[in-house]
Amino acid sequence: METDRWSGILNGAGYRVEVPRNWNGRLVLYAHGYEGLNPALTISDPPIRRHLIQTGYAWAASTFSKNGYDVRAGIEDTNTLAQAFNAIAAQNNRPLPPPARTYIVGASMGGHVAAAAVERETLETAVNKFRYNGAMSMCGVVGDTELFNYMAAYQLAAQYLAGLPAASFPDNDFINKKDEVKDNLWRIFPLLPKDEGKKLSDAIMNLTGGARPVAADSFRLKPLQDPIWARFGSDGTIDGIVSNNIIDTTGIVYQLDGDPALSDEERLMNATILHVRPTTDVNPRRTDGLRWIPKVNGQFDVPVVTLHTLGDLAVPFSMQQIYKRRAAVNGSDQWLVQRAIRSPGHCDFTAAEQIEAFEAMVNWEQLGVRPAGDEVLNPGVVANPDYGCSFTRNTKGPDDSSTLDVLRKIFRSCS
CATH class of the missing domain: 3.40.50.1820 (Alpha/Beta hydrolase fold, catalytic domain)
Known part of the structure; x- marks a missing residue:
């Protein structure tokens, strides 16, 4: 042509x-x-x-x-x-x-x-x-900006379920905790999860759109997980495009199964997990x-x-x-x-x-x-x-x- x-x-x-x-x-x-x-x-x-x-x-x-x-x-x-x-x-x-x-x-x-x-x-x-x-x-x-909220929620859920919950945002020690978080959640990352890793898989299934074909298989693929984990530890400034934290996880409800009704375990998680609030008017019109x-x-x-x-x-x-x-x-x-x-x-x-x-x-x-x-x-x-x-x-x-x-x-x- x-x-x-x-x-x-x-x-x-x-x-x-x-x-x-x-x-x-x-x-x-x-x-x-x-x-x-x-x-x-x-x-x-x-x-x-x-x-x-x-x-x-x-x-x-x-x-x-x-x-x-x-x-x-x-x-x-x-x-x-x-x-x-x-x-x-x-x-x-x-x-x-x-x-x-x-x-x-x-x-x-x-x-x-x-x-x-x-x-x-x-x-x-x-x-x-x-x-x-x-x-x-x-x-x-x-x-x-909901993309950045999802990324932060994934990290917070992983830390919480691994027994290493974030106490503040950003978690400046996350880079040193990352391997321990993975060890606590998987036998082999991310192919073979432990019980808490299965809960994380269900939590991320719900965060990413709910039960659907292909998604559970994707979660077990290391080439797909590694780039996501590489982004964890953000301070919410998004590559310097905004100079303050833009991440907001206050509206996120964590669910560990396919039942939309919250179990006692889910209510406890939502009540105690760290909720990140953005800087006021960080991305104004x-x-x-x-x-x-x-x-x-x-x-x-x-x-x-x-x-x-x-x-x-x-x-x-x-x-x-x-x-x-x-x-x-x-x-x-x-x-x-x-x-x-x-x-x-x-x-x-x-x-x-x-x-x-x-x-x-x-x-x-x-x-x-x-x-x-x-x-x-x-x-x-x-x-x-x-x-x-x-x-x-x-x-x-x-x-x-x-x-x-x-x-x-x-x-x-x-x-």
């Missing part, structure tokens, strides 16, 4: 733009995931790049001007790139008409960017304002731009389609439940379709799953026909052994990794 490819720097952020010769007049902005604190800025191509250019879409992606968990920069820099698309094309001797439609797609932290980009608060407060026609958020942090960590309030009026794997521990499936509740409260759930994918890790989608969701979002925006999705709030539906099969596509394509193919077979994912 013949395309024009341009790259450069825009307001301190690198960018890449690709436009097919048979451009269909539509533009897709792609927002990448978390890149850590590495000062080197990098660009990621959209995972569905092959599909986009073969079907005539132009796409553009920004490095963002900062790394770390800086969703604010992600939105502003992506919006700036969307605004500059025609100027970039003209500078490269290919004048183009303004895109007829512009969509935003993001994964992980970029899924937070994509969801927040279409929020009413963002449209009102962003410095660089841009209105997208639709969004696709994959494995996204669509519960915004601003009049001079976006919050330090932009909110996903559930206030939007364009089609949004999400994908989330059921076993994700890094950005758990509960993010989708939080998003759905917020959208329902604000009357925006009419614009939200969510799809569950049966896979154990973070963002491990097949290209077919992503393409199908993207085209569903575009067709919805273009034709007004709402696509099918999954129910995410009904515990009985989510716990069904076949949950997630409707939109899981295991056919391996040229852009899918062999590792993902093996994972799907190991976890007996849907045919």
